Amino acid sequence: MTNEEKKALYSCSIQGYLKYFKEKNYDNIKDAIKGSIKYLIRCGVDEELTDCSRNELIYVIKNEIAKMVAKNQLNNNPNDLTNMHSEDEKDIQSFLKDPSGYIGSYLKKNENEFKIDRENIVADDEDRLARKYNKNINEVARLLVISGVKTVYNVYENHQNENKSYHIINQLEANLPDNSIDEALEKQKPGTFEKFFKTTSKEYINFKEAFANYRDINNPFNGNDNYLRDAAMGYIRHKFPNLKDDNFPTKAEIDKLSGAGKERVAFCLNVINVLKENSVIQEQAFKLTEAIDKIEVVKENIIDDNFHNDLKEDVNEIQKNNKVDIEISNEEMDNSLEAE
Numbered sequence: 001m002t003n004e005e006k007k008a009l010y011s012c013s014i015q016g017y018l019k020y021f022k023e024k025n026y027d028n029i030k031d032a033i034k035g036s037i038k039y040l041i042r043c044g045v046d047e048e049l050t051d052c053s054r055n056e057l058i059y060v061i062k063n064e065i066a067k068m069v070a071k072n073q074l075n076n077n078p079n080d081l082t083n084m085h086s087e088d089e090k091d092i093q094s095f096l097k098d099p100s101g102y103i104g105s106y107l108k109k110n111e112n113e114f115k116i117d118r119e120n121i122v123a124d125d126e127d128r129l130a131r132k133y134n135k136n137i138n139e140v141a142r143l144l145v146i147s148g149v150k151t152v153y154n155v156y157e158n159h160q161n162e163n164k165s166y167h168i169i170n171q172l173e174a175n176l177p178d179n180s181i182d183e184a185l186e187k188q189k190p191g192t193f194e195k196f197f198k199t200t201s202k203e204y205i206n207f208k209e210a211f212a213n214y215r216d217i218n219n220p221f222n223g224n225d226n227y228l229r230d231a232a233m234g235y236i237r238h239k240f241p242n243l244k245d246d247n248f249p250t251k252a253e254i255d256k257l258s259g260a261g262k263e264r265v266a267f268c269l270n271v272i273n274v275l276k277e278n279s280v281i282q283e284q285a286f287k288l289t290e291a292i293d294k295i296e297v298v299k300e301n302i303i304d305d306n307f308h309n310d311l312k313e314d315v316n317e318i319q320k321n322n323k324v325d326i327e328i329s330n331e332e333m334d335n336s337l338e339a340e
Helices: 003-010 014-024 029-040 054-075 089-097 099-113 124-144 147-161 166-174 181-187 192-197 202-215 225-239 251-255 259-293 306-322 330-335
Strands: none
Touching: 003 124, 014 029, 014 054, 014 166, 029 054, 029 089, 029 099, 054 089, 054 099, 054 147, 054 166, 054 259, 089 099, 089 259, 099 124, 099 147, 124 147, 166 181, 166 259, 181 259, 202 225, 202 259, 225 259, 251 259
């Protein structure tokens, strides 16, 4: 197995998941949930290829599913927030209300659906990764239905929800080839001439400040899409002053630029395209997930007696994969076995 093949099968990151999800272009929401669970199992299979925590990935998966529902709602009745517009309505509601428990339950009941067939694998490294992937199925199934684990996820989700720019920034990064946003910004740094003569435009300085404010969870402009859009458009119009309203430079026009200006325009245009594609849908996704949180969804009792013996191991796994320090007493261990 080459490094590229290994990366294609077992790499796990937020950027990678969003690219994967977009490429799949799911029509059916239930299929999108299954495909996302399949990607989630990659988390930790190869530590060097894992660049996110399990909680973070579940959070992003939940949002992508919510956006699929949001699109349907916007095309029908945006105010009917608990209508999933799907024959799998209860399944989707259950997932959005409790993604951790839903994924654990689904894997527990359908683990063979995700297992890699190792019968024809001969290479040791490939078989090692396949065994780890299959083992992950069982471990994730055991972990995610435990009350303590679900509580840790809920705390994580509540914290992430405070950052109103989080999902847009992820989409922006997913639109980049393979580099991160910070790497993209590094390419936009002024060259020697620009530094020496201090010729950086006020429009680009304004955009950089706006982008930093937009990302900052503690800034009043955090998640303010119009604020970021105006700053990005301001720089594009600075480089292309003859642009007509609602027009954008073509790729050929951008390619004629040189130096940092080319990288900056491409990045600003990426920002505008991501905001155009996601802003309204993301707002609807936030609204519907809030509405789903308030309704009652039927849950099944999927915990069995074997969980009690494995709980200590489960907690260690949480600490390892999610970098969260938690302590569970014997009483809490017993309570965690109660179905919610």
